[in-house]
Amino acid sequence: GKKVVLINCDAMQVYQELPIATNKDFDIKMVNVITPEESIDYNVQKYQQDTLRIIEDVHSRGQIPILVGGTHYYAQAIVRGDFLINDNEDTVKNNNLEQKKIELKKLNLESDKCTNAVLHETLKSYDSETASKLHVNDRRRIIDAIRIIQNTGAKPSLLKDKQNRYLRFPKTLCFHIRRDKKEIEDRINKRVKDMMKRGLMREVVYFCKNHEPTLQNVIENRNISSLPSPQEIVSGERDKLLIQSEHVKRSLYKAGIMQCIGFKEMRPLAEYLCKLPEIQLRKYIDMIELHGSGHAMLPPSPASKKKLHFTEDSLPHEAQNIMKNCVERLQQVTRQYARRQIKTFNNTWCCDTSPFFTNTEGGDSAIIEINLSKPVDREKIYHHCLKWIEESTPLSTLFDPSLLILKPRHIKDKTWKKYTCETCNKTLNGKNEWGDHLSSKNHK
Secondary structure: OOOEEEEEOOHHHHEOOOHHHHOOOOOOEOOOOEOHHHHOOOOHHHHHHHHHHHHHHHHHOOOEEEEEOOOHHHHHHHHEOOOOOOOOOOHHHHOOOHHHHHHHHOOOOOOOOOOHHHHHHHHHHHOHHHHHOOOOOOHHHHHHHHHHHHHHOOOHHHHOOOOOOOEOOOOOEEEEEEOOHHHHHHHHHHHHHHHHHHOHHHHHHHHHHHOHHHHHHHHHHHOHHHOOOHHHHHOOOHHHHHHHOHHHHHHHOOOHHHHOOOHHHHHHHHHHHHOOOHHHHHHHHHHHOOOOOOOOOOOOOHHHHOOOOOOHHHOOHHHHHHHHHHHHHHHHHHHHHHHHHHHHHHHHOOEOOOOOOOOOOOOOOEEEEEEOOOOOOHHHHHHHHHHHHHOOOOHHHHOOHHHEEOOOOEOOOOOOOEEEEOOOOEEEEHHHHHHHHHOOOOOO
């Protein structure tokens, strides 16, 4: 059979460092290739360019590329044709936005002065349709939309009709691996405890000592232009700007590798440990890992070479409380992320505009959903895939219909809009929020 090449599609695994937090497999392409310092500027467009080059090389060798990972936005950029538009495309000229693109290039999205309200108004001035569909506090999506204009000169609202309509590779098979809710939550709780034993705390402490200061300097330098001027200080704007500067600190943990789940949640404990003398720091990390870890980043203390019998009770009371809160927080955030992943899958891949259900002529493509909480004949599925690849046997004749997602599960509401309650001076997103507000006690 043909050789397969695995390509990472997890945004956090692209970056170097934090291998336990990001659960890396180093035998996969596009893993551990971007430094923490480079990660601040790495985005989906760069990932798309890098990965498509790898896929082109894989195809040229007669091999089969397989994307593995759960960052849906990255997967869409590869699987969905025309998901992102490049600078050299006609869209720039057709929409007469070249000048606005130049203007927006000068805008520092991480600046203190770029509050949520400012960003929303900026997007509104370039693309009112997209702005009308985004809440003023939906900072991430607003910035994503502005970056599309910065990179392409095209309005996101006009690109929408071109996206999600066809597969970049007509013969595409998508596997959705899922489990029952209770099993997912149990596995998440166990995984977090295993990560602690494997050395999660050690690598977070190492990162805080060796990379965070550099990254903080980069973020701060990008905001130097937003420091208060003498006129602003005189006019009483200084306090307001100092409050806004807190955004700089928060933005540090929304950039590149530092936004990965596991780092932010464990950082309070790392901050506590980093204040301790080196010998005590290593001793406590050994305790946290219970039986020590031969992690090369921070060598374990000499005591860890012997079999350790530390328990949580060996830690100071303050450290115990911080660790308990961090672990519970990490488990909670991971569970929430897992739920969002399922929702995003249905809304992205199983909706009526999914390329698996539109413009599929000329290819044999499908979504196959496998529930690993139930008995699964993996060997049989593997052989079916080989027949589909090597003999072009139709998927519909190979797989049990119960495994195939043959029609959309979610129909996107094309009449979605914002509602404004002038009585309460509130903006509501969509019919559901509007209806809930009208029937609530808060509605005056």
